[in-house]
Amino acid sequence: MDYHPRRFAGGIESLVPTSVLQVRSSASSEVQSNPTIAPYTTALNGVNQTQNNLFRDLLWISLGAVGVIILLIRIAELAWAKLRQVSAMSVPREKQGYWKISQWSWMPGMKKHMIYAPLFGKRHNREFRFSSAINVGTLPSRLHATLLFLYLASNIAYMFILDWTQPNYYSFCAELRGRAGTLGLVNMVPLIIMAGRNNPLIKLLQISFDTYNLLHRWMGRIVVIEILIHTIAWAIPSIANSGWAGAWKAVTHSAFLGSGGLGTLALLLIFIQAVSPLRHAFYETFLNLHILLAAVAFAGTWIHCVTASIPGGLPQLSWIITIVSLWIADRFARIARLAWVNWSDKGFADALCEPMPGDVTRVTFRLPRYVDIKPGTHAYLRFWGVNAWESHPFSIAWVEHEVQHSLPSSEKEPLTALDRSSAYTLVSFLIGAQTGMTRKLFNTARASEQGVRMKAALEGPYAGHHSLDSYGHAVLFAGSTGITHQISYIRHLLNGYNEGTVATRRVTLVWIIREYESLEWVRPFMDQILRIPNRKDILRIQVFVTRPQNPRDIASTSSTVKMFPGRPNVPLLLAKEVQEQTGAMVVSVCGPGALADDVRGAVRAVQGHTVIDFIEESFTW
Ligand SMILES: Cc1cc2nc3c(=O)[nH]c(=O)nc-3n(C[C@H](O)[C@H](O)[C@H](O)COP(=O)(O)OP(=O)(O)OC[C@H]3O[C@@H](n4cnc5c(N)ncnc54)[C@H](O)[C@@H]3O)c2cc1C
Structure with a gap:
């Protein structure tokens, strides 16, 4: 069949899934537009918004359903663990026989073959390395890989459900552009939620930041590919309509197209700089650049949505506002935590850094207030004078509360409200020297055998949602x-x-x-x-x-x-x-x-x- 678009020039109105909107872009009015192609380079012409909304809803529903299922499982697990703890905490060890035996015969098999299973064989967290400097990353577990595969497959399926009978190739491109842009922006919302240290889902679903980080990376890859498809699906009709020079002129002269192009470029750069060997070799550079590029991508997307030639902007405007708000909220939460933990009317936090054998620094923070810290938590640390702009995560080893003019007390003896108001919290870490900030810290601490006291800041505590209290x-x-x-x-x-x-x-x-x-x-x-x-x-x-x-x-x-x-x-x-x-x-x-x-x-x-x-x-x- 001959799909030459000109044959259909007269019948565009009847072929497009949504009604053709008035094109207001000044850039497009300057070139000699081809009426069969030009409408499909802008606005919602050719875009199947009804289906886009359907797939948007399906993505929300599937993400929400996974969240609700995990929440229900967690509630059941917590209730079961509480029951086990309360019934077993007052009985001797030999009376815990009931809790020793699995009550569901399928559960051990499920753990063995799914929940705890690596993707293949035995390897999960041991990194693949080309050399000691080149870290290619780790493999997700079987459960994570299954969830990721299902999510990826649903995105691919939604991307492919298009009007393949559409005879106008450029109208088809517009439909693809709309779909890819919609899916990309929908996915950006969970992408940002998962990146946040203060993501409320960590506590609610008791899933570690580590897992969200894995999902964030994979979801990020999906977003970049979708936004690239979105951009390419715009470029094809645009180049066909006005040539490479015309398309470039449109990008450089229109805020709508320029901001979209900038956002895509920023995402593409994130994709490249986040590959595992680069990320691990230059983590701090990666992180700072990543944040900067993400900010550019958000700004570009926001302007792109606002400046569209559609009254009220693109339908996705409210999503990008949500995305940016979530991002800012996380940043504010971090600043608020930082200020609260490290500062009080008793002054600022500081840390004693002691050099230890085996290139380890034992760091003891003195926080000027009472902070309740659970076992299994970690915190992000900054040290004045040791790459102070960097903050690195470390597990909290030991916590003491020191009441002014009295001896340190262990967590065993609860402090009264009065004691708490005058208490300091001592938090200890063991930091192994790698090649960056941790090495500098060790070298600084080594300056004195007794260690060096310096101004420092602790952001946290984070995590700590695994309770071992119910296990015999x-x-x-x-x-x-x-x-x-x-x-x-x-x-x-x-x-x-x-x-x-x-x-x-x-x-x-x-x-x-x-x-x-x-x-x-x-x-x-x-x-x-x-x-x-x-x-x-x-x-x-x-x-x-x-x-x-x-x-x-x-x-x-x-x-x-x-x-x-x-x-x-x-x-x-x-x-x-x-x-x-x-x-x-x-x-x-x-x-x-x-x-x-x-x-x-x-x-x-x-x-x-x-x-x-x-x-x-x-x-x-
Ligand atoms: C939850 C958690 C708890 C940790 N607890 C401890 C602990 O108790 N004791 C300990 O010695 N180490 C701990 N680490 C590891 C520690 O964070 C890194 O060794 C440290 O950040 C390396 O800093 P560097 O500048 O010297 O790294 P480099 O020598 O530049 O890099 C060494 C490795 O650390 C990784 N890394 C560098 N910066 C960061 C960062 N900001 N966040 C995450 N990874 C990074 C790099 O990807 C690289 O793989 C923990 C890590 C995590 C994620």
Whole structure:
């Protein structure tokens, strides 16, 4: 069939899905327009707005449905965990048999093959690397990959449901342009929500920022491709109508087209600069450029929507207003948090940075107010004089509240309201020196053996939505500085055991370090833990030293702490724990990707008829 557009010049009105709107663009009026093509380069001519609205709604509904389903699952999980905690917290370990056995026979299989499964084989968080400097990224889990695939497939399907019988190629382009632009802008809303540190869905759905970050990256890729298609679908009729020079002139002389072009260019640059090797190698440059380019893309899209030759602007105007508002709200929330945590009538926060063996800095913040910090949280830190414009995430290892003119108190002794008003919060971190800010910080701290005190700011705490209180048995794996995440739970669980507020009757910590000297990192915290009454009842610590300088150091000093040279056999160790399982078990890991993958593999292998949950805290995104 001959699709030459001129054959249909007389019948355009009847061929387009929506009525042809008056073209007001000054740029288009300057060129000798082809009446078969020109209308499809602007406004909503040829755009099937009815279908666009349908697919917009379908995307909203599918995203909303996933959110509601996850919310319902979370509510059920929380209710179940609360029931387990309340019924098990006052009974001895041997009476937790009911909670040990999985009540749904399909659940262990579901965990093994879907919820905890890597996409293929065993690899999930161990990064693919070309060399020590080139990090190609990690693979999403099977569950995440399935959700992402379904979302991608729905976007592709919506993109392809077009009027393929449309004989006017340029009208078809306009329909594609409208569809791609609509889908791109719809996807920008969740894209921005997922990028926010203060995203309320983190708390509501108890999904970590890590996961939202993964979804943000994939959704970002979808948005860029859709906006590129939108732009190309405009360029084809435009070039056909007025040539390359005419199309370029239109872009450079019209605010509507110029802003659209600028937005597309910014998104394309984001796409390129966000590829994993570049992102990981120059994270701070990536982040700052990313924010700048995102701002340009938003501004471009906003102007594009406002200056369209349609009364009231493009229909997507309200969405871009929503997107920008969400973005600004997150920024304000961050500033408000920063100001509240670090500043009070008692002054500003500062931090003591102590050099530790193994190129680690132990940092203790002194916040000038009472801040309630849960186990498993992290915060973003800035240090005055050490790349102060950068803020990096670190897990919170230890928290103390210090009342003026009194000794520090552990979380065990609740402070009165009066104490709280005069309290300081001491928050400790262990920061391994990499090549950027963390290395500079270590070098600064090294200037004095006692450490260096400097002005600093803490933004947080964030996360901390995993409660271990309802598990009878917790097995915590830590690799190197990953101990920070686990140690915060240990004190909480031991205190809870003594107070009868948690179901936990056994805690096994497995910590893998390179050198014996690394024990120094946590010595003050461990001293306190080992002084907690009844800790022998429930706590076992196994320290594996992979490169001991002096084998005689590797001696087990107490029944609680056992030391071993070399690496642990994770599957064997976990199988042994499962043999002695007390109530429901949780296995948590925080450390390098290879360790996390080993533990994940071992947890999948022991899925049988008992309850064994898995939590991974990752230090990369
Ligand atoms: C939730 C979370 C908790 C963490 N907790 C700890 C901890 O307790 N102790 C610890 O030693 N490390 C922790 N990390 C890792 C720590 O954030 C990075 O090692 C640190 O940001 C590296 O800074 P740098 O400038 O020296 O990095 P570089 O040497 O420039 O880069 C090293 C690596 O760190 C990544 N990185 C750099 N900047 C950031 C950033 N702002 N956000 C995320 N990743 C970044 C890079 O992509 C690269 O892969 C945690 C990371 C996350 C995401």
